[in-house]
Amino acid sequence: MDHSIVFVGGGNMATSLISGLRSAGHDGGAITVVEPDDDKRDSLSRDYGVNCVANADGDTLAADVLVLAVKPQMMRNVTQDLATRMAHARPLVISIAAGVPLAGLRAWLGEELAYVRCMPNTPSLIGAGATGLYADDSVNAEQREIAEAVLATAGMTAWVAREELLDAVTATSGSGPAYFFAFMEAMQAGARELGLDEHTARELVLHTALGAARMAIESGDDPGTLRKKVTSPGGTTERALDTFADGELSQLVRKAMQAAADRADSLGQELLAEKS
Numbered sequence: 001m002d003h004s005i006v007f008v009g010g011g012n013m014a015t016s017l018i019s020g021l022r023s024a025g026h027d028g029g030a031i032t033v034v035e036p037d038d039d040k041r042d043s044l045s046r047d048y049g050v051n052c053v054a055n056a057d058g059d060t061l062a063a064d065v066l067v068l069a070v071k072p073q074m075m076r077n078v079t080q081d082l083a084t085r086m087a088h089a090r091p092l093v094i095s096i097a098a099g100v101p102l103a104g105l106r107a108w109l110g111e112e113l114a115y116v117r118c119m120p121n122t123p124s125l126i127g128a129g130a131t132g133l134y135a136d137d138s139v140n141a142e143q144r145e146i147a148e149a150v151l152a153t154a155g156m157t158a159w160v161a162r163e164e165l166l167d168a169v170t171a172t173s174g175s176g177p178a179y180f181f182a183f184m185e186a187m188q189a190g191a192r193e194l195g196l197d198e199h200t201a202r203e204l205v206l207h208t209a210l211g212a213a214r215m216a217i218e219s220g221d222d223p224g225t226l227r228k229k230v231t232s233p234g235g236t237t238e239r240a241l242d243t244f245a246d247g248e249l250s251q252l253v254r255k256a257m258q259a260a261a262d263r264a265d266s267l268g269q270e271l272l273a274e275k276s
C-alpha cells in the first residue's frame with residue numbers, strides 16, 4: 001500500500017510534486033492536501049483525484065508523511081498551529097521551503113519528529129525535476145528512503161551532506177529553471193528582432209534548449225566540450241560567445257547564484273529571529 005501523504009499548502013510546488021506522484025502511480029486516495037483556497041482545492045481534486053481539506057485536524061495529520069509546502073514567511077505560524085493539532089500523529093516531516101532551517105521547524109512543530117529538508121523545482125510537474133535533500137542523524141535509513149522515494153517520483157534526487165548546502169541547491173536547481181526561462185525569453189526576443197515570427201522564434205528557441213540539455217545529459221560530454229563543437233573558428237557562434245564574454249556573462253551568473261544563496265540564508269536568519 002502507498003504511504004499516506006499530507007501536503008500542507010496546495011500551491012505551485014505542491015501541485016508539481018502531486019503531479020509527479022500521481023504520474024508515478026501513487027494512489028490519489030492516499031494523498032491529502034490542506035489548502036485554504038477553494039479554487040485550488042477544487043482543481044487539485046479534479047486534476048489529480050486527491051483529497052483536499054481547508055483545515056487539518058489530528059486525523060488528517062496522522063499520515064506517514066507530512067510535506068510542508070507553504071511560503072517560508074508563513075512556515076512559523078503554520079507549523080505552530082499544526083503543532084496544536086498533531087494529537088498523537090508522528091509523521092515523517094518533509095519541508096520543501098527555501099531557507100527555513102531544521103532548528104526552526106523542530107522548535108515550532110515538535111522536537112520529537114523526524115525531519116527531512118529538501119529543495120525541489122517546478123519541472124517536477126512533468127517528472128523532470130531535480131531535488132536536493134538533507135537529513136540529520138534523527139532520520140533513520142528507512143525514513144531517508146521514504147523521503148527519497150517521494151521526491152524521486154518527480155525527477156532526479158541528490159543528498160547533500162550539510163544543511164547549509166541546501167542554500168547552494170536552492171541557488172542552483174531550485175531557482176535554476178527561472179534562469180533558463182529568462183534566457184529563453186531573451187533569445188526569443190532576439191530572434192524576433194532578427195525578423196522571425198513569434199511562433200517560429202518560440203519553437204526554435206525551446207527545441208534548441210531541449211536539444212542542448214538532452215545532448216549534455218545523454219552524451220556524457222561536459223558542456224564546455226559540447227560548446228566547443230558548436231563553435232567553428234572565425235564563425236558565427238564565436239562572435240556571439242565573445243559578446244557574452246564582453247558582458248562578463250559567467251561572472252554575472254555566479255553573482256546571481258551567490259545572491260540567491262545569500263537570500264536563502266537570510267530568509268532562514270530572519271525567520272529564526274522573528275518574535276513568536
Ligand SMILES: NC(=O)C1=CN([C@@H]2O[C@H](COP(=O)(O)OP(=O)(O)OC[C@H]3O[C@@H](n4cnc5c(N)ncnc54)[C@H](OP(=O)(O)O)[C@@H]3O)[C@@H](O)[C@H]2O)C=CC1
Nearest residue numbers: 009010011012013034037069070071072096097098120121
Ligand atoms: N516555486 C518554486 O519553484 C519552488 C518553491 N519552493 C518552496 O515551496 C514552498 C511553496 O512555494 P510555492 O508552491 O511556489 O508557493 P504557493 O504560494 O504557490 O503555495 C503555497 C500555498 O500555501 C497555501 N497556504 C497559505 N496558508 C496556508 C495554511 N495555513 N495552511 C495550508 N496552506 C496554506 C497558499 O494558499 P493561498 O494562496 O490561498 O494563500 C498557497 O496555495 C515555498 O516554501 C518555496 O520556498 C521550493 C522549490 C521550488
Ligand SMILES: O=C(O)[C@@H]1CCC=N1
Nearest residue numbers: 097098170174175176
Ligand atoms: O524563489 C523562491 O524563493 C523559491 C525557492 C526556489 C524557487 N522558488
